[in-house]
Amino acid sequence: MELNRIKILADRYFDGITSRAEEVELREALRSIDNLDNELRALKTMLDAMDSLHETTSPVKVVRPTISRRTVWLARVASVAIAACAIFGIFLGINHREPSIVESPTIICHINGELVSDQAIARAEMDRVLGGVADNMALAMAKIEKLNLVRTE
Amino acid sequence: MKSIIERYTELVSEVKDSVYRMALSLVGVEAEAEDITQDIYERVWRARDKVLLEEHPRAYVCRMTRNLAIDRLRQRERQATANSPDIERGGIGDGSDLRDIGERTKAIIATLPEKQRLTIHLRDVEGYDIEEIAEIMEMDATSVRMNLSRARKSVREQVLSMMNYGVEQN
Structure with missing residues (x-):
């Protein structure tokens, strides 16, 4: 690589505007040239120090976490409790739901102030009342006819 | 999954x-x-x-x-x-515990101000993108580049100074 290109990259590097690809290019270029001036040698020293720092590894091992038996036991108990509550709720819902309109006894009429839901009783009562009305009507008609006869005479 | x-x-x-x-x-x-x-x-x-x-x-x-x-x-x-x-x-000190110029360079980086030290570390040691560094450091990309530039120039000046005083590189 031309020394001129290296110097341009070095200037960009110190201005903090190099891309990752340019920094890789710069590192490789500096490694490939032996006779570097002081400034580029300083840069190479810096980059070598950074690379050396990158080789440091963590002595702290990663331990795969485990969920404790107590937590598992608590989770199971909680699951069973939730299921039991759900079943109990459904049971309560079925047994205490509001009776539907279809199932409630149908009120047909009142007889002497009392509710009557039996159709036979209601029909008998209706027959009795209508019979009474018919009798009264017949009596009334008979009286009207009698009055008409008296008037014509 | x-x-x-x-x-x-x-x-x-x-x-x-x-x-x-x-x-x-x-x-x-x-x-x-x-x-x-x-x-x-x-x-x-x-x-x-x-x-x-x-x-x-x-x-x-x-x-x-x-x-x-x-x-x-x-x-x-x-x-x-x-x-x-x-x-x-740890600073540059008298250099008695620093093996070579590379070690001294690490010590120079360690003496940088906190933001500059972290920026140069994240970029030049860890290889993070500027945007990632900005997210980590909770600052904008321009500030990251500015800190990075200052850090690099500061290290360069001290390394050059060290080299001019004739510290041998192993």
Whole structure:
């Protein structure tokens, strides 16, 4: 690589505007040239120090976490409790739901102030009342006819 | 589909070295960096439901590390001020424990101001993108580039100064 290109990259590097690809290019270029001036040698020293720092590894091992038996036991108990509550709720819902309109006894009429839901009783009562009305009507008609006869005479 | 334990283990395995190096870069003491790394594993596990849903979980863990390391650093500085003025970060010093110019360069990086140190570490050591660094450091990309430029130029000046004083490179 031309020394001129290296110097341009070095200037960009110190201005903090190099891309990752340019920094890789710069590192490789500096490694490939032996006779570097002081400034580029300083840069190479810096980059070598950074690379050396990158080789440091963590002595702290990663331990795969485990969920404790107590937590598992608590989770199971909680699951069973939730299921039991759900079943109990459904049971309560079925047994205490509001009776539907279809199932409630149908009120047909009142007889002497009392509710009557039996159709036979209601029909008998209706027959009795209508019979009474018919009798009264017949009596009334008979009286009207009698009055008409008296008037014509 | 992977279980939450598998996803956690994968994430932590991926970032463990990065977390340790970042903590070491900030606090400068290996034992403390190990302690922070362990602490981060636990914190990530405790916050797994949130961390694993993040768009950039790696950057999120790095931000956690940065915040924790800075907290520890501040705590140590307060204790040092209160108890003993002798505790200080590793500097260039007289060079008696620094093997070569490379080691001295690492020491120079360690003496940079906090933001510059973290920026140069994340970019040049860890290889993060500027946008990721901005997310980790909770600043915009322009500020990241500015800190990065200052950090690099500062290190260069000190390395040049060291070289001009005739420190031998092994």
